[in-house]
Amino acid sequence: xxxxxxxxxxxxxxxxxxxxxxxxxxxxxxxxxxxxxxxxxxxxxxxxxxxxxxxxxxxxxxxxxxxxxxxxxxxxxxxxxxxxxxxxxxxxxxxxxxxxxxxxxxxxxxxxxxxxxxxxxxxxxxxxxxxx
Numbered sequence: 001x002x003x004x005x006x007x008x009x010x011x012x013x014x015x016x017x018x019x020x021x022x023x024x025x026x027x028x029x030x031x032x033x034x035x036x037x038x039x040x041x042x043x044x045x046x047x048x049x050x051x052x053x054x055x056x057x058x059x060x061x062x063x064x065x066x067x068x069x070x071x072x073x074x075x076x077x078x079x080x081x082x083x084x085x086x087x088x089x090x091x092x093x094x095x096x097x098x099x100x101x102x103x104x105x106x107x108x109x110x111x112x113x114x115x116x117x118x119x120x121x122x123x124x125x126x127x128x129x130x131x132x
Contacts, residue, residue, distance in 0.1 A: 001027075001034040001069065003078060008034035011069050027069065035077045036067035044085040046117070047103065049074060049096065049125070056127040057089055065089060074099035075106035085113040091125045092118050 001009040009029030013022050036051040038058055046065030048054040054065035068074045071091065079086060088103055090096035104114050119126050 001029070001031055002037050003030075003034040004080075005040070011036075025069075031069060031073060032076050033078045036069060038064060038066075041066075041080050041083050043083060044087065045079075045083055046087040046089045047074065047077065048089045049091050049099070050127070052127040053089065053091075053125040056125075056130045060126065060129060063087065071095045071099040075103040079107055079109075079112065083112065085115060088114065088116045089126060090116075090118075092122075093124060096124075 001007070001011065009027050009031040012026050012028065014024040014026070015021065016023050036054060038054065042064050044063055046054065046057050046063055048057060048065050048067050049071050050069065051067040054067040057063065057065040066077060068077055074090060086107055088100050090100035090103070100116060104116070107114055119128065123129065
């Protein structure tokens with residue numbers, strides 16, 4: 001996870017050796033204000049909960065998306081002043097809707113447009129589009 005271009009934290013994902021399902025996630029470093037990024041920010045960025053969703057959204061739309069590594073951090077990234085539009089890409093569930101509301105308030109500043117794009121249909125997140 002990066003903050004102002006520098007590595008600020010690393011998320012470790014522990015897997016069950018027999019199922020390959022994740023059993024636990026732990027962060028090393030300072031995650032508050034940081035995000036998983038896929039390059040320097042453009043004028044428009046998307047904000048997602050997880051990096052799978054961010055990678056999927058970028059692949060589907062060409063718009064760079066950053067991952068906050070969870071709904072609880074969805075409102076905590078430092079948005080660079082060069083960014084003109086933030087697209088909130090919260091998961092389509094109760095926790096995601098709460099995270100979206102909090103982020104919309106937290107990121108509000110003059111000159112920054114805040115939009116929301118929900119995953120299509122009944123999908124929970126944008127990564128599900130690529131799993132079909």
